[in-house]
Each structure stands twice: as C-alpha cells, then as structure tokens.
Amino acid sequence: MRSVSIIGIGCSKFGERWDDSLRDLVMDAGVPAMEDANVSGEDIDALYVGNMSGGRFIEQEHIGALIADCAGLARLHIPSTRVEAACASGGLALRQAVMAVASGYSDVVIAAGVEKMTDVSGGSAADALASAADREWECFVGATFPALYAMTARLHMHRYGTTQEQLAQVAVKNHHNGNMNPISQYHMEVTVEKVINSPMVADPLHVLDCSPITDGAAAVILAPTDVAKRYTDTPVKILASAQASDTLALHDRRDITTLDATVYAARSAFRQAGIETKEIDLAEVHDAFTIGEILAIEDLGFVEKGEGGKAAEEGLTRIGGQTPINSSGGLKACGHPVGATGIKQAYEVVLQLRGEAGKRQVEGAEIGLAHNVGGVGGTALVHIMSR
Amino acid sequence: MPAGIVSYGVYIPKYRIRVEEIARIWGDESDVSRNLNVFKKSVPDVDEDAVTIAVEASRNAIRRGRIDPTRIGVIYVGSESHPYAVKPTGTIVGEAIGTNTDLTVADFEFACKAGTAAIQACLGLVSAGMVDLGMAIGSDTSQGAPGDALEYTAAAGGAAYVIGKDDLIAEIEDFYSFTTDTPDFWRREGRPYPEHGGRFTGEPAYFKHVTNAARGLMQKMDVSPEDYDYAVFHQPNGKFPLRVARQLGFTKEQIYHGLVVPEIGNTYSGSCLIGLAATLDVARPGDRIFAVSFGSGAGSDAFSIMVKDEIDELKGGVPLVRDYMSDNRNMHLDYAMYAKHKGKLRL
Amino acid sequence: MTMSTAPRFWRHIPQRYNLIGTHCANCDEYYFPPREICPNCRRDTVMEDHKFEGTGTVVSYTVIHNATEDFKRQTPYTLAIIQLDEGPRLTGQVVADPDDVEIGTKVKPIFRILGKGGEKGIIYYGTKFVPAESSA
Numbered sequence: 001m002r003s004v005s006i007i008g009i010g011c012s013k014f015g016e017r018w019d020d021s022l023r024d025l026v027m028d029a030g031v032p033a034m035e036d037a038n039v040s041g042e043d044i045d046a047l048y049v050g051n052m053s054g055g056r057f058i059e060q061e062h063i064g065a066l067i068a069d070c071a072g073l074a075r076l077h078i079p080s081t082r083v084e085a086a087c088a089s090g091g092l093a094l095r096q097a098v099m100a101v102a103s104g105y106s107d108v109v110i111a112a113g114v115e116k117m118t119d120v121s122g123g124s125a126a127d128a129l130a131s132a133a134d135r136e137w138e139c140f141v142g143a144t145f146p147a148l149y150a151m152t153a154r155l156h157m158h159r160y161g162t163t164q165e166q167l168a169q170v171a172v173k174n175h176h177n178g179n180m181n182p183i184s185q186y187h188m189e190v191t192v193e194k195v196i197n198s199p200m201v202a203d204p205l206h207v208l209d210c211s212p213i214t215d216g217a218a219a220v221i222l223a224p225t226d227v228a229k230r231y232t233d234t235p236v237k238i239l240a241s242a243q244a245s246d247t248l249a250l251h252d253r254r255d256i257t258t259l260d261a262t263v264y265a266a267r268s269a270f271r272q273a274g275i276e277t278k279e280i281d282l283a284e285v286h287d288a289f290t291i292g293e294i295l296a297i298e299d300l301g302f303v304e305k306g307e308g309g310k311a312a313e314e315g316l317t318r319i320g321g322q323t324p325i326n327s328s329g330g331l332k333a334c335g336h337p338v339g340a341t342g343i344k345q346a347y348e349v350v351l352q353l354r355g356e357a358g359k360r361q362v363e364g365a366e367i368g369l370a371h372n373v374g375g376v377g378g379t380a381l382v383h384i385m386s387r
Numbered sequence: 388m389p390a391g392i393v394s395y396g397v398y399i400p401k402y403r404i405r406v407e408e409i410a411r412i413w414g415d416e417s418d419v420s421r422n423l424n425v426f427k428k429s430v431p432d433v434d435e436d437a438v439t440i441a442v443e444a445s446r447n448a449i450r451r452g453r454i455d456p457t458r459i460g461v462i463y464v465g466s467e468s469h470p471y472a473v474k475p476t477g478t479i480v481g482e483a484i485g486t487n488t489d490l491t492v493a494d495f496e497f498a499c500k501a502g503t504a505a506i507q508a509c510l511g512l513v514s515a516g517m518v519d520l521g522m523a524i525g526s527d528t529s530q531g532a533p534g535d536a537l538e539y540t541a542a543a544g545g546a547a548y549v550i551g552k553d554d555l556i557a558e559i560e561d562f563y564s565f566t567t568d569t570p571d572f573w574r575r576e577g578r579p580y581p582e583h584g585g586r587f588t589g590e591p592a593y594f595k596h597v598t599n600a601a602r603g604l605m606q607k608m609d610v611s612p613e614d615y616d617y618a619v620f621h622q623p624n625g626k627f628p629l630r631v632a633r634q635l636g637f638t639k640e641q642i643y644h645g646l647v648v649p650e651i652g653n654t655y656s657g658s659c660l661i662g663l664a665a666t667l668d669v670a671r672p673g674d675r676i677f678a679v680s681f682g683s684g685a686g687s688d689a690f691s692i693m694v695k696d697e698i699d700e701l702k703g704g705v706p707l708v709r710d711y712m713s714d715n716r717n718m719h720l721d722y723a724m725y726a727k728h729k730g731k732l733r734l
Numbered sequence: 735m736t737m738s739t740a741p742r743f744w745r746h747i748p749q750r751y752n753l754i755g756t757h758c759a760n761c762d763e764y765y766f767p768p769r770e771i772c773p774n775c776r777r778d779t780v781m782e783d784h785k786f787e788g789t790g791t792v793v794s795y796t797v798i799h800n801a802t803e804d805f806k807r808q809t810p811y812t813l814a815i816i817q818l819d820e821g822p823r824l825t826g827q828v829v830a831d832p833d834d835v836e837i838g839t840k841v842k843p844i845f846r847i848l849g850k851g852g853e854k855g856i857i858y859y860g861t862k863f864v865p866a867e868s869s870a
Contacts, residue, residue: 141826142808
C-alpha cells in the first residue's frame with residue numbers, strides 16, 4: 001500500500017449562494033484545487049464526490065457523472081463516483097479517494113464534496129437532513145435531527161454535569177474562529193448570553209447551538225507521496241484514513257452519550273498513523289451541534305468522557321489552547337453544506353499544516369486530524385495528516 | 388337465551404373548555420352554563436380522533452373483562468365523526484385490540500344513537516349464535532360551528548361494550564326502538580359543521596322519540612319507572628334529560644349517576660353509553676337500569692338492563708367514568724388553544 | 735412530505751399499534767422492531783414474536799419547538815428514548831406536561847394519531863406514551 005499525499009486544495013465560499021447552482025459551486029472549489037495542485041484534466045485518474053442528497057435538494061441523482069461533466073472531464077471518460085454517508089459524505093469521499101491511490105488503482109485523484117441546500121424551503125431541507133436518521137423508527141414518530149442530538153446533550157448534562165453555558169462556549173469559540181475565515185458563512189462574534197437566549201429548537205439546544213443550512217463545495221487533489229513533490233512544494237501526507245459504523249437509530253446505541261463510531265474510527269486511525277492522541281496539534285471535528293464538538297473531543301480521546309464541557313469552558317480547545325479544535329470555525333460558523341464539510345475539514349487541516357491559515361494559524365502545526373460524522377453517529381470518518 | 392354486556396370501557400380526553408369561555412368569545416352575556424346545565428366540555432388532543440378514542444375505550448373494555456380478543460367476531464363502531472368517509476374505523480379498532488381475521492366489521496352512523504344501534508346489531512348476531520362475542524362502540528369528536536349554540540356542548544369521548552351470552556355482568560332484557568324521518572339536525576357530506584333546527588330539535592325530535600321509545604318498551608315489558616334503580620337518557624345538554632325523566636316518571640335520583648353532560652358536554656355517539664357506563668360503575672347485582680338513546684334524523688333505542696352478580700368480579704385496573712372526569716386530571720384550555728385542538732384554524 | 739405511504743405504513747401496523755417485536759428463545763434477548771436473525775446467536779437464532787407491554791423508562795428526552803411540516807401542529811412536544819421493560823429501546827413521543835417528564839420517568843403506552851399523509855392521504859395511527867402514574 002502506497003503512502004498518499006494531498007497536493008492541492010480548493011474551497012468555495014460557504015453561505016446562501018443564491019446566484020450559484022450545484023454545478024457552479026463545484027467549479028468554485030474544483031478549479032482552484034486543480035490550479036493549486038498544478039494539474040490539468042489529463043492528469044486526473046478518478047473523481048470521488050461526497051453529496052448527501054442531490055435527489056432531495058435539487059432532484060438530481062447521478063452526481064458522479066454530473067460533476068465529471070461540469071469539470072470538463074466527461075470527455076476524458078474518467079471514473080467518477082458519488083459517495084454518500086449523510087453528513088459524512090465528504091469524509092467518506094476522501095477515504096475512497098485515499099484507498100484508490102494507496103491501492104495503486106489510481107495515481108492522481110480528486111476528492112470533492114458539494115451540497116446545494118437553499119433551493120428548497122427550510123422545512124424541506126430539514127426533512128431531507130432528517131433522512132440521515134432512522135426514517136421508520138425515529139423520524140416517523142416525530143424525531144427531528146436536532147432533537148436526536150438534543151437527547152444526547154440532555155443525558156450528557158444529567159450524567160456529567162455539562163451545562164448549557166459550556167455548550168454555548170463551543171459556539172462562541174467557533175464563531176470567533178470563523179470570523180477570521182474567508183470561506184465561512186458567518187462573520188460574527190457571539191456571546192454565551194446570545195446563544196442561551198436564542199430561541200429553543202429542541203431543548204436544550206438553541207438556534208445558536210445548531211449549524212445552519214448552507215451551500216458550498218470543497219475539493220482536494222491526492223497523489224502518491226513519492227511523486228507529490230512534482231506537483232507542489234507543500235504536500236501534506238495522509239497518515240491515516242479510518243471509518244467505522246454504528247446502529248442507525250440513536251436509541252439502539254450502547255451508550256447514547258458516546259459515538260462509538262468515532263471511538264472505533266479514531267482507534268483505527270491512531271494505530272494506522274502510529275501516533276498518540278497528544279501528538280495531534282489541531283483537529284477539525286463534527287460540530288453540527290455544539291454538543292457534537294463536546295462528544296467528539298471526548299470520543300477522539302483528547303479529554304476523558306464527561307470532561308468535554310469543562311474543556312470548552314476552560315479554553316483548552318481555542319486557537320492557542322492545548323488542542324485547538326475547529327480553527328476553521330467548524331460547521332457552526334462556516335456552515336454545513338452537508339457533502340462538502342468533510343472535504344472542507346481536510347482543506348483547513350492542510351492550510352494549517354502549510355502555515356497558510358493567516359490569523360487562524362496554529363503555531364507550529366505539524367499533525368492535524370479531521371473528524372466527520374454521518375447522522376447522529378451511524379458513520380464516522382477520521383483522517384490524520386502531517387506536514 | 389339471554390344476551391347482554393360482558394364488559395365495558397370508556398375514554399374521555401383530558402382537556403376541557405368552560406362554557407363561559409366560549410360564551411366570552413362570542414359576546415354571549417346570557418347565563419349559558421345555567422341555561423344549559425353544562426359547565427364544561429371535553430376537547431380532544433391534537434392527535435386524538437374518534438378512532439383513537441374508540442381504541443382506548445375498547446382496550447379498557449378488554450382489560451376490564453380480561454377478554455380474549457380473538458373471541459370477538461364482530462365490531463361495529465358508531466360515530467358522526469369517523470375520520471374517513473370511506474375506510475372503516477372498526478378495522479383499525481380490531482387490529483389495535485388484537486382480534487384475528489375471522490371478523491366482520493362495519494361503521495354505523497345515526498347521529499348520537501349510532502353506538503346503541505351498534506349494540507342492537509351485536510345482540511342480534513350474538514343471540515343467533517353466529518358470533519361468540521361482539522364489540523359495540525360509540526365514539527365521537529363532535530364539532531359545533533364557531534359561534535353556534537352547539538359549540539357549547541359538542542364534546543369528545545367514547546364507550547365500548549362487549550356483548551355476549553355467557554359471563555354477563557348485565558343482561559339486556561329487551562329493547563324497543565322508535566324511528567321516524569325527522570330532519571332536526573344534519574350534516575351534508577363534505578361540510579365541517581352540522582346544521583340544526585333550533586327549537587325544532589326539542590319537542591318534535593328529542594322528546595317525541597325518547598318518550599315514545601321509553602313508553603313503547605315499558606308497555607312491551609309491562610314495567611314502570613318504579614321497577615328501575617337507575618335511568619340514563621341521551622344528554623344533548625343538562626336540561627333535556629331532566630325534563631324527559633320527569634315526563635316519564637323517573638326521579639332525579641334515578642338519573643343522577645348517569646348524568647355526565649354537565650361536566651363533559653355532549654359526546655354524541657358516546658353520550659348515552661358513557662352515562663350508562665357511569666351507572667354500571669356504581670351498580671350492584673340485582674339493580675335494573677333503563678337507558679334510552681336519541682339520534683337526530685331521528686330515532687331512539689330504549690333498553691332494559693338487569694345487573695348480574697358477575698359485575699362484582701369486574702372492577703379494578705381500568706379507570707371509571709368519574710376518574711376521567713376528576714378535576715386533577717383535567718386541563719383547561721382557553722378558546723384559542725381549543726380552536727387549535729379542534730382544527731378550527733385552517734392551516 | 736407525506737411521512738410514509740400506505741403500503742409502507744401498513745407493513746408495520748403490528749409494530750405501530752401493538753409494539754410487536756421478537757424474542758430470541760436461545761439467548762433470551764428481546765428486539766424491537768422485529769429481527770429475523772439474532773445478532774448474538776446468528777445461525778442459532780430461535781426467534782418468536784413478542785408483544786411488548788409498552789411500559790418502560792425514559793432514558794433521555796427533549797422538548798421539540800421546531801418541527802418539520804408534518805409535526806408543526808403539535809409543537810411543542812416531548813420526544814424521548816424509552817427503554818421498554820423487556821430491554822430494547824425505542825424513540826417515541828410522551829404526551830405530558832414537559833415538567834412531568836424526566837430521565838427515569840416511568841411511562842405506559844397510549845393510542846394516538848402519529849401523523850397524516852396530508853389532506854388526502856391516510857391517517858397514521860400508532861403508539862405514544864404517557865407517564866405511568868397519570869390517572870386515566
């Protein structure tokens with residue numbers, strides 16, 4: 001199995017992109033990525049694209065062919081695959097791309113992610129997102145996606161004393177970070193009071209505890225590590241690519257305050273990379289809801305189970321803290337164009353490892369981690385990258 | 388061979404609205420509660436309807452009598468608020484209580500007496516030995532047009548009766564019905580609210596049919612009011628049953644336990660049957676009950692019921708009518724919430 | 735958005751109305767919704783139908799203020815993960831004052847409308863829950 005590196009990255013601005021269709025967004029991320037990697041269409045061997053629900057949002061399936069076509073690669077007849085794992089579609093697309101290169105099947109591969117969510121009403125978008133949960137046994141009886149995360153938060157608060165203020169601290173930090181990120185949907189600071197006083201969505205999660213509906217796309221280009229320097233002076237090596245699954249319905253989990261999929265994917269990733277948790281300099285984790293970040297830092301092993309709230313409160317996870325989490329602004333501030341998020345996380349880690357993160361730069365960043373979750377933890381992807 | 392009631396169950400939703408609150412909205416300054424002798428009425432929850440009420444009432448009947456649901460060979464549900472115009476309520480009830488597939492079902496409609504008509508039909512099949520047990524249900528979430536007099540009393544509730552030949556808790560000794568074509572109250576297909584004839588619903592409708600059915604039964608059986616411990620009449624308001632009782636020679640004491648309308652309103656197909664259940668809740672072996680329903684359109688079914696020893700083996704484990712009526716269970720709504728619950732707000 | 739379709743709903747009526755699941759006689763574990771193969775026993779599965787009592791305990795809950803179109807009418811409503819007495823868990827609504835629902839509250843089943851397929855579609859009936867100590 002060959003070592004794989006990222007040789008180019010691109011990311012569209014995230015937000016309500018009224019002027020742009022899904023096809024436009026893909027180009028917005030893909031063209032800069034190709035330029036960044038100094039590759040042309042003829043160099044590409046395969047394309048993987050993460051997209052959760054073209055069908056529900058724009059009534060379009062066959063996204064693999066669509067993206068290849070938009071990218072002008074259809075005439076080159078490259079294999080193009082759409083990958084879906086709900087909110088982890090991007091991370092999964094990255095893993096599929098890594099495996100294609102690592103196995104020797106392909107040499108230069110694009111891993112992209114895209115979601116166009118604002119062409120339908122907010123209600124329709126929420127219903128489409130709910131299909132990441134168990135339609136028959138959760139949604140049908142009245143569960144919404146936020147409600148499921150809210151129930152993990154409620155039990156976490158009951159068992160470990162996590163408070164609403166601690167959850168809000170995650171939002172405060174991520175908005176502060178996002179404010180320094182050009183691609184972020186939101187450029188605004190928030191306070192703990194503002195978060196707690198925002199309308200309740202599903203108790204205890206308020207509007208400002210939840211990531212928004214967003215349009216966006218991101219792309220990375222992969223190549224075998226031993227030829228990466230041909231394309232770029234700043235390749236980033238992929239030390240690990242791991243994936244795990246768990247029951248679809250939250251109620252079937254072993255422990256609803258732990259995403260076992262994250263735990264298992266992380267374990268596999270750290271073993272693959274041959275490193276320990278404390279060697280991670282920064283991590284992009286899946287904060288679809290503030291509680292998501294708290295669970296993530298526990299389940300990835302950055303803090304003990306139950307200590308996530310305290311870590312957020314004590315600033316362990318801010319840029320400059322012990323383990324900067326979501327220097328990009330996370331899903332919370334950047335927005336969460338579902339299929340794109342996993343790739344955008346890789347984009348941020350690469351920027352940080354290259355030293356190109358500007359005001360968000362984590363000093364001396366050498367090893368980074370990206371953590372992407374599907375649904376309420378039915379799928380988890382963990383990637384570890386190094387300079 | 389005698390046939391009658393093997394078990395029974397009721398269900399009344401927990402929400403209430405005071406008659407004064409409705410009067411307040413419509414600027415009615417007369418003493419409506421006292422005029423009607425109705426103080427509040429039951430209101431269904433947003434996720435309740437005549438089907439869910441029928442299921443809860445019949446599950447209570449099954450539980451109370453420890454009935455094996457596979458013995459039930461017929462289910463008839465009477466309502467004027469069946470949620471489907473086409474697709475029976477009874478099949479949903481059957482599935483929910485655990486009958487098997489050798490079952491006949493049909494939905495009944497005859498305004499407020501659809502439930503007693505269902506009992507009569509079950510009695511026929513049971514007495515003829517064509518089914519082992521029958522389930523007769525009267526259930527409604529009746530609507531009154533906003534601002535109309537019926538809005539004060541149109542309520543939600545239901546009662547279920549298991550009809551059989553053995554292990555009777557109460558024998559239905561006989562019945563007599565009086566029926567004419569009288570358009571006192573009606574609702575056209577597709578219309579949300581009923582129409583009624585105002586004062587025409589009194590003498591030519593309610594009183595004529597109830598008294599004729601009652602006298603017809605008493606003549607047929609050669610009995611009189613003194614032969615009865617209790618009487619239950621259909622209860623469109625709290626005044627009509629008092630008046631018709633007096634007209635027929637029954638006392639206030641005889642109808643006291645079965646008069647539920649002042650606290651829960653008129654539950655239409657559930658009305659007489661919930662009153663009967665409230666009476667059975669307190670009845671002792673050897674008590675005799677005279678019950679007369681009324682359905683607009685119009686007709687009355689009169690029943691003579693003899694309570695048996697087995698009634699003492701029944702009680703326990705299932706709420707009584709007075710449990711459903713008790714204050715600490717009930718939640719009062721204002722008119723706005725009431726309108727939301729009743730679907731009067733067009734979405 | 736119509737929540738489901740007639741055949742899809744019909745297929746699960748025994749689960750919706752009566753909480754019919756399965757029980758593996760080999761390892762004595764209960765499953766809801768039903769499973770054909772026991773994850774513990776696999777080839778040694780001895781599966782039989784089981785009708786759950788419906789009584790259980792609240793594991794966690796939330797009060798939903800923002801719901802999808804299909805449930806808008808009911809907000810705010812309480813959703814909970816409930817552990818049935820026999821073991822398996824399910825997700826369901828608890829019809830109660832929010833103050834009466836806590837982690838550990840005991841519940842019992844009731845029959846209610848879960849939703850509708852719009853104005854013209856069928857009505858989806860099923861099981862919700864109330865606190866066990868609510869009278870009637």
